[in-house]
Amino acid sequence: MSTKFIFVTGGVTSSLGKGLNASSIGRLLKGRGLKVFMQKFDPYINVDPGNMSPLQHGEVFVTDDGAETDLDLGHYERFIDENLSQYSSVTTGKIYLRVIEKERTGKYNGGTVQVIPHITNEIKEAITNAATYSGADVVITEIGGTVGDIESLPYLEAIRQYRRDVGYENTLYIHNTLVPYIAASQELKTKPTQHSVKDLRSLGINPDVIILRSDRKIPQQQKDKISLFCDVPIEAVIEARDRKTIYEVPVMLAKQKIDDFICRHFRLETKPLDLSEWKQMIENIKNLQGTVRIALVGKYVALKDAYLSVYEALKHGAYANGVNIKTDPIDAKILTSENVSEVLGGYQGIIVPGGFGGRDTDGIMLAIRYAREHQIPYLGICYGMQLAMVEFARNVLSHPEATSKELDENGKLLVIGLKDYRKGFGQPMRLGLYPCTIKDGTKLSEIYQTKQIRERHRHRYEVNNQTLDLFSGSDMIFSGYNEEDQIVEALELLNHPWFVACQFHPEFLSRPNRAHPLFAAFIKAALQNHQ
16 A cells, blocks of 8 residues: 555543644655645544534534534644545544444345444544545544543554554554653653553554653653653654644654654655745744734633634734734623623724524624724624624614524524525534635725635525615625525625624634635734724
């Protein structure tokens, strides 16, 4: 097999950053001229995170082909700068569903269906499919969860078998562990790593590389000890210290020559590593001047991961403008007509990201109204666009009955409704990449500098075309439109410094070295407002 496979596991504790390490390795290999594809194995039984609360599992990331996936795919795309697909997201729910469907249709010829070999074979097929679909030189697969979790066992068994299937020189195991610092004894402890590797080896997997997460430098003596006790070459014991920005991680790993070790293991002849563009980006980040303050008003702000791609895209927009950014999460439920000016008065820009359901919408519309009336740059995304229309219809066009079908199923004036084929919760949403035609002479046209764009969507409700005449002649214009499906994609206000809202999710296509045009323009407008 020409494709090489890297399997990334984690031990000791969750949230070690194995997704960031996997993404960083992907960036290094791409920097050596290799084609890289990435995928995530999630042990939860949900078929996908689409019906999960963002407060449970963070944001739902959406790919071009409409797959609802784990937020780690956002990290993958931002680091390797490749658009991923449904083959990048595998869950226990999907695996078992496929096996059960095959059993029900007689594909197993009446045999007893078991975890081994049927579930593990399905997992291995998902790995092979990723390689076939992508045509990548290297496929990097992150195994969700922690070694020792019962949910991860079928995945670990599958990747153990995969080495036997495709060969030692075509597979590489990377294990991420924690090296904690004990303040009382002022020591870094390697024992958790030793025990985690012991657990992994008991499952038949001997790690080829160990990445050690720590908040401080790990002495060579500890690295030597881990190398000896865990049977890993010393050059494959890699330190992953906390960094100021996550985008420094590839450079930190490159200094330890992890990419050299990987290419030697795979016997790959590549060009020398080129991280010049990435290093220049980091240098720019380290030399940002000034700070712009943005209020993110939403429903799920209690968990930062719920809006992870939005936070990152805002950073990218700030990088493009050479400034630092401080994004403060504002829980919509705390906003009242009495305190909205006090809460939002000190911000240079206001953003309302996506959301679902009727909860806390009064607070969101107060924020939108405040941005509109006080000439504060505003960016609305999906829900933030829909509620901007409702707020405008109520408070400017004097239609207090205006609402969304999502807020009131039987509303008298539904400016936001449903297509006939979308009947409510649990039914298909508009997912993935769709075209949008931009109206000439608009802010959107100035921002994108093109007539046709394609953006990712994730929504069930959309603008009710039968109510568009209400807005005719007003300050609200519709600057983006899907002509094929006759769907409003974007709006803006005429007599406002910068008020733009879109039905799609631009944050999913933003990159640290190539900010999405909407976020770059939003931050620029916020800076001008501040000045």
